[in-house]
Every structure is written in structure tokens, then in C-alpha cells.
Amino acid sequence: MEHPPEVSPLLVRRLQWLWLGGAFLLVGGIIVWIIHLIVASWRLDDVIQASVGISIVAIPIFLVFIGVVFYVFWGVALHGGKRED
Amino acid sequence: MAEIRDPHEDILFAPIEHSGRGFYWAVAGLSVLILWGAIAYTVQYTQGLGVTGLHQPVGWGFYVTNFVFFIGISHAGTLISAILRLSKAEWRRPITRMAEVITCMVIFIGAGQILVDLGRPDRMMNVLRHGRYQSPLLWDATSISAYLTASLTYLYLPMIPDIAILRDRLGKRRLLYSVLALGWTGTEHQQKVLNRAIAIMAVLVIPIAISVHSVVSFVFSMTLQPAWHSTIFGPYFVVGAIFSGIAGLIVTMIIFRKAYGLHYYLKPIHFRYLGQLLLIMALLWFYFTFAEYLTGYYGAEPEEMKVFWAKFSGPFWPFFWSMVLCNFVIPLLCLTSLKQHTVGKVLIASLAIIIGMWLERFIIVVPTLSFPRLPFPHGVYAPTWVEWGETAGSLGLFALFYLLFTKFFPIISIWEIREGREHSVKEVEERILSYLPGEVDEKPGQLAKERHGTST
Numbered sequence: 337m338e339h340p341p342e343v344s345p346l347l348v349r350r351l352q353w354l355w356l357g358g359a360f361l362l363v364g365g366i367i368v369w370i371i372h373l374i375v376a377s378w379r380l381d382d383v384i385q386a387s388v389g390i391s392i393v394a395i396p397i398f399l400v401f402i403g404v405v406f407y408v409f410w411g412v413a414l415h416g417g418k419r420e421d
Numbered sequence: 422m423a424e425i426r427d428p429h430e431d432i433l434f435a436p437i438e439h440s441g442r443g444f445y446w447a448v449a450g451l452s453v454l455i456l457w458g459a460i461a462y463t464v465q466y467t468q469g470l471g472v473t474g475l476h477q478p479v480g481w482g483f484y485v486t487n488f489v490f491f492i493g494i495s496h497a498g499t500l501i502s503a504i505l506r507l508s509k510a511e512w513r514r515p516i517t518r519m520a521e522v523i524t525c526m527v528i529f530i531g532a533g534q535i536l537v538d539l540g541r542p543d544r545m546m547n548v549l550r551h552g553r554y555q556s557p558l559l560w561d562a563t564s565i566s567a568y569l570t571a572s573l574t575y576l577y578l579p580m581i582p583d584i585a586i587l588r589d590r591l592g593k594r595r596l597l598y599s600v601l602a603l604g605w606t607g608t609e610h611q612q613k614v615l616n617r618a619i620a621i622m623a624v625l626v627i628p629i630a631i632s633v634h635s636v637v638s639f640v641f642s643m644t645l646q647p648a649w650h651s652t653i654f655g656p657y658f659v660v661g662a663i664f665s666g667i668a669g670l671i672v673t674m675i676i677f678r679k680a681y682g683l684h685y686y687l688k689p690i691h692f693r694y695l696g697q698l699l700l701i702m703a704l705l706w707f708y709f710t711f712a713e714y715l716t717g718y719y720g721a722e723p724e725e726m727k728v729f730w731a732k733f734s735g736p737f738w739p740f741f742w743s744m745v746l747c748n749f750v751i752p753l754l755c756l757t758s759l760k761q762h763t764v765g766k767v768l769i770a771s772l773a774i775i776i777g778m779w780l781e782r783f784i785i786v787v788p789t790l791s792f793p794r795l796p797f798p799h800g801v802y803a804p805t806w807v808e809w810g811e812t813a814g815s816l817g818l819f820a821l822f823y824l825l826f827t828k829f830f831p832i833i834s835i836w837e838i839r840e841g842r843e844h845s846v847k848e849v850e851e852r853i854l855s856y857l858p859g860e861v862d863e864k865p866g867q868l869a870k871e872r873h874g875t876s877t
Contacts, residue, residue, distance in 0.1 A: 343596045351600040366566050373552050373559075386554040394563050400625060401570050404618050408578060411614030413603035 344418050363402040366420055430687045430838075433627040433831045436681050437591065439585040440828065443680065450484055451821040458814010461807040462537065464836060474804045478797040483808035484538035487815060489782040490638055490665070491531030491657070497666030497673075498524030499572045500630040503623040510851070511845055512694055514837045515686040519677065520670050522832070523819040526822045527669075530815050537811055557639040568626075568633045575622045581605050581615060582836035628662070634662040636737045640783065647724040648789045649877070658708040664702040664748075665778035668771035670697050673823070674767050686833050690765040695768040699755040706750045727792040736801060737788050740780050747777025803872070 374387040463473055475482050497521035505513035536542045553557045585605035588598035605611060636660035641649040651657070671692065679688045713875075717725050732741040755770035787802050827831075 337618070345601050348604075350594070351596075352603060355600060357689065357861060359565045370563070371548060372550075373554055376551065377553065382553060383555055384683045390554050390560065394567065397567055397625070397629070398570065400621075401567075401574055404578075404621055406573060408581075408614060409603065410619045411618075412581065412605060416604060416608055416611035416614065418676070 352409070352413055354408070360402060360407050366396045370394055413419055423441075426837055430835060432682055432685065433833055433835055434587075436644055436827050437587065437831065438828065444828070447824055448821065451817040451824070454813045454817025456814075457810045458812075458817065465537070465540065465807050465811075466542075472747040472805060473807050474802055476800060478793045478858070479787060480629070481611065481786050481790055481799050482802050483783075483804050483812055484534045486606070486779065486783045486786050487812055488531050488534035488538070488778050489637055489658075489786070491527050491664045491815070491819075493535065493634060493662035493782070494669040495527045495531060495568070495572070495666065495776065496634065496662040497527075497670040497733075498522065499568075499575050499626045500524075500663060501666060501670065502574070503626045503630075506619070506623050507627075511841060511849055514841050515577065515683075515833045516670070516674060516691060516695075517579070517837070518576075519673055519832055521572065521579075522823060522826055523666075523669060523673060523792050524572045525569070525576050525622065526819050526826070528565065528572060529822075530819045532565055532569075534815065541693070553578075556635065557643045558634045561640060564633045564636045568629050569693045571622065571626045571629050573598075575626050577601075578615060578619050578622060579834060579837065580830060583831050583834060586835055587830070595726065597829075600673075607627060618767025624676060624875065631659055634658045642790075645794060647791050647792065647794055648728040649785075651716075651822045653709065653713060657713060660702065660705050660709055661778055661781060664699070664706050665774060667695060668697050668774035668778070671767055671771040672775065673697070675764060677827070681827070681832070691769045692764050693759045696763065696770065697758050699767070699770060701751060703749055703752040703770075703774070704755070710745075710748075724792070724794045728788050731788045732784055733793055737784055740784050744777050744780040744784060746774070747773040748781065749777075800848075 370387075370391050373393055374384065376382070377387045378383045427691050463778055473482070502513065502517040502520045506517065536545060539545060548559065548562060550561070554560070581601070581603055582605055584598050585602040585607070588595060588602045591598070635655035635658065638654040642651050642654035644650060674691070674695075677683060714729065731737050751773040752770040755766040755773075759766060791800055791802060793799075
């Protein structure tokens with residue numbers, strides 16, 4: 337049987353880091369946006385309680401998402417093959 | 422670990438390995454719909470929203486209806502899949518992936534409706550730069566972002582073992598599969614990490630999904646408009662979303678069962694269970710609808726009654742009574758007995774519900790704006806070909822995205838089916854035995870072993 341062409345492990349690992357970076361960028365971008373809205377409401381002397389109240393809920397949720405993704409990346413990609421329980 | 426391979430597993434790889442004539446015909450058909458949508462949008466973009474049926478006082482029409490409808494359909498996936506996963510409903514295994522994909526695809530389409538409705542999409546930048554969190558519209562933007570992120574994660578995580586199977590089995594797209602598989606080899610440590618992550622996401626995604634449609638309802642209920650200012654709009658919208666979501670999932674399952682020959686995996690029993698769930702949701706939907714309209718009628722507030730009668734016997738009566746027919750009467754007739762012709766009955770009920778739920782969203786959005794509280798002149802909304810084109814294009818885009826997904830990844834979770842065969846049959850037996858009266862078993866699994874006289 338003809339074997340499929342091998343792919344470079346280094347390239348794969350670099351692209352995986354890039355993929356993880358993309359996930360951080362997405363979540364980080366949303367968090368930065370939320371913080372920007374708080375700052376804007378502060379600067380304009382708007383009702384800041386609404387912005388802060390929603391951010392207190394929203395930002396930790398996004399941090400949990402990225403935490404889960406990083407946990408999987410760490411556990412599966414970086415250390416998954418090494419530890420055999 | 423010895424894997425119990427499914428003799429029919431090749432069926433799941435077939436759509437990824439080969440594309441038949443049917444696929445190209447489907448792509449061509451959907452492309453026509455998308456082209457219609459693209460032309461409609463181009464005309465609207467260049468000439469403005471005046472080419473649509475939107476005007477004063479009806480500033481929201483098909484686009485906002487579609488937005489609420491598509492976001493509702495998105496509850497098919499993540500929410501249903503998470504609930505079934507957490508409740509250890511073993512029959513979920515062949516259907517969770519299909520449900521999760523619906524969610525991810527449809528959120529994009531739903532959120533896109535707002536861009537279309539803006540007329541000038543560059544104004545979206547105003548929301549990003551100068552948004553105010555006092556506005557429920559911004560709550561929507563935040564909760565939909567959270568839901569989309571959660572759904573993408575929740576779709577991707579259970580796909581990792583399947584992507585690794587594709588990496589090892591297929592000759593093509595090796596780079597893509599190698600990157601996305603994250604070096605998965607199926608070690609115990611990897612499985613432990615993945616199962617923990619999936620469990621966290623399953624718990625997290627349920628409140629997020631509920632919050633999303635509650636927040637969608639707040640866009641209406643936070644106003645003082647007649648028939649919108651309601652305290653039960655949150656749960657009413659969530660129930661409607663799950664209702665339409667299940668219907669959407671069933672239709673998708675039936676289409677792909679037929680197209681890809683998945684009869685071995687998607688059995689009548691799956692449709693029977695989903696049909697029963699649909700029946701419960703139909704009754705719940707009716708209860709909420711009854712409570713909502715009865716409260717309005719009993720209060721008899723003059724502005725509210727104008728909208729009420731516009732729906733019951735005024736210009737919107739065909740839509741209102743069609744909605745009742747599609748969402749309650751037809752499902753009740755089809756789903757009360759599912760012993761025979763299960764798939765056919767469930768399909769008819771689901772198609773009716775999809776139409777009925779779209780009509781429900783329509784008669785929530787439009788009649789209130791046609792009879793506003795403020796002293797605007799009343800107005801009737803009639804969509805033009807532009808709105809029809811956008812709607813057809815959106816549906817086409819969703820179907821095309823979904824179809825393309827099935828060409829890259831298995832639409833049924835292969836590893837979860839394998840896991841079901843290897844472990845879950847035994848585990849379910851142990852679980853049932855642990856529910857039954859008897860001695861308190863400190864070590865799970867001991868009872869089953871004693872019964873079978875096996876020891877490892």
C-alpha cells in the first residue's frame with residue numbers, strides 16, 4: 337500500500353502554536369473590547385455600573401474558555417504522549 | 422487497548438473520501454440561493470434600505486425575525502448535546518456532533534442578519550468603539566460572542582480523537598488533520614484531559630446558551646412597546662429556541678441519514694426519543710404562549726389590545742393561526758403515537774415546527790411595530806424580493822457550510838460510538854444495578870462483576 341506523504345513535525349507544532357495564538361487573540365480581543373467599553377463609559381461620565389456589572393460576569397467566562405483550550409493544548413499536545421498512567 | 426471496530430464505520434468516512442454527483446448538485450443548488458442573496462445584498466448596499474419593505478414605523482422585519490429564529494435554532498446543538506451528555510443519555514452518541522455543528526454554523530448566520538439589517542455594515546464599528554452597556558443590544562453582542570466561543574470550543578474538543586483517526590487513515594489533508602489532532606494518540610492521560618475539558622464545557626455551555634436567548638428576548642421586553650414588555654419573554658424565548666432547535670436537528674439528521682446512508686447509526690429509536698422531547702416542548706411552548714396572551718388580554722391595556730386583535734383577527738391573523746397550527750396542532754397529531762412511521766411523523770412535525778417558529782418570531786417582531794405605542798401612523802410591512810433573497814441566501818449559506826463540514830470531518834462521532842461499544846454497555850448495566858434496591862455498593866462496578874461472576 338502506498339503510504340501518504342509525511343508532514344514535518346516541526347511545521348505541525350508551529351502551526352499548533354499559531355492555532356493556540358489565534359484562540360488567545362480572539363478571546364483577548366473580546367476582553368480588550370469589553371475593557372474599552374468600561375473605559376469609554378468612565379471617560380464620558382456614563383453609567384459605569386452597567387459596564388462593570390456585565391464585565392464582572394463576561395470576562396471570567398472568556399478566561400475560563402481560554403483556560404480550557406490551553407489546558408487541552410497543554411495536556412494533549414505538549415504532555416499527552418509522555419505520561420502513560 | 423483493543424478497539425471494537427464498527428463494521429459499518431466506512432460509511433462515516435465515505436463522504437470525506439469521495440464526493441459523488443449528489444454533492445456537486447447540492448452545492449450548485451445552494452450556490453444559486455447564495456447568489457440570489459448576494460445580489461439582493463448588493464442592491465441593498467448600493468441603494469440603501471429603501472429597497473426593502475422596512476419603513477417607519479416598522480423598522481424591523483425579516484432580518485430581525487431571521488436573527489431571532491437562527492439564534493433560536495442554534496440551541497439545537499450545544500444545549501441539547503450538553504444536556505444529553507451530562508445526563509449520560511447513551512442514545513446521544515450518533516447525534517451530538519450533528520447538533521453541535523448546527524449551533525456553530527447558525528450563530529454566524531444569525532449574527533450576520535444584524536449586519537444586513539444595519540444597511541451600512543460599517544456602522545458596526547460604532548458599536549465596537551462607542552457601545553454602551555446600558556443597551557440590551559450590547560448585552561446581545563457580548564452573550565452571542567460568549568456563546569460562539571463556547572460552541573466552537575465545545576464542537577472542537579470532542580472532535581480531536583476523530584481528527585486523529587482521519588490523520589492516521591486518510592492520505593489527504595494530513596497537515597490540517599495533524600495540526601488539529603494536537604498529537605492525539607489516545608493515551609490514558611490524553612483521554613483524562615479531554616474528558617475533563619469536555620465536562621467543564623458541557624456544564625458551562627448550558628447557562629450561556631440559556632442566557633443568550635434570554636438576552637435576545639430582552640431586546641424586546643426591555644422596551645415599553647405593547648406585547649413586548651413581558652416578564653416571561655426570557656423563558657418563553659428559551660423554550661421556543663430549544664423547540665425549534667430540536668426540530669432543526671431532526672430535519673438535518675433525516676437529510677443526512679438519507680444522503681449518506683446513515684440508517685445503521687440513526688435509528689428510529691433516536692427519532693422516537695427526539696420526537697418525545699419535541700412533544701414535551703410543544704406542550705411547554707403552548708403553555709407559555711397561552712400564559713403570555715391571556716395576561717395581555719386580561720389586562721386589556723388599549724395599546725396592547727390593538728396588537729392582540731391585529732394578531733387574532735386583524736391583518737396578522739393568517740400568520741398567527743398558522744403558527745398555532747404548525748407549532749401545536751400538527752406536532753400533537755404527529756407525535757402522540759410514534760410506534761409506526763416514526764421517522765415520517767417526526768419529520769412532518771419538525772418541518773411544521775420550523776415554519777411555525779419562524780412565524781412566531783415574525784408575529785412577535787412586526788405587529789408591535791405596526792401598532793406602536795407612540796403616536797406614529799400605523800403601518801403594514803410587506804417584504805420585497807430583497808428580503809426574500811437575503812433569507813434564501815442565509816439558508817443556502819447555512820446548508821452549504823454544513824455540507825462542506827461533512828466533507829472534512831465525520832458527521833457522527835466515531836470515537837464516541839467506539840467508546841459506547843467498548844465501555845458504555847457495561848457501564849450502563851452497572852449504573853442501572855446501582856439504582857435498584859440492594860446493598861450499598863461502595864465500589865462502583867463491583868455488583869456487576871459479582872453478577873457476571875467475573876473478576877479482573
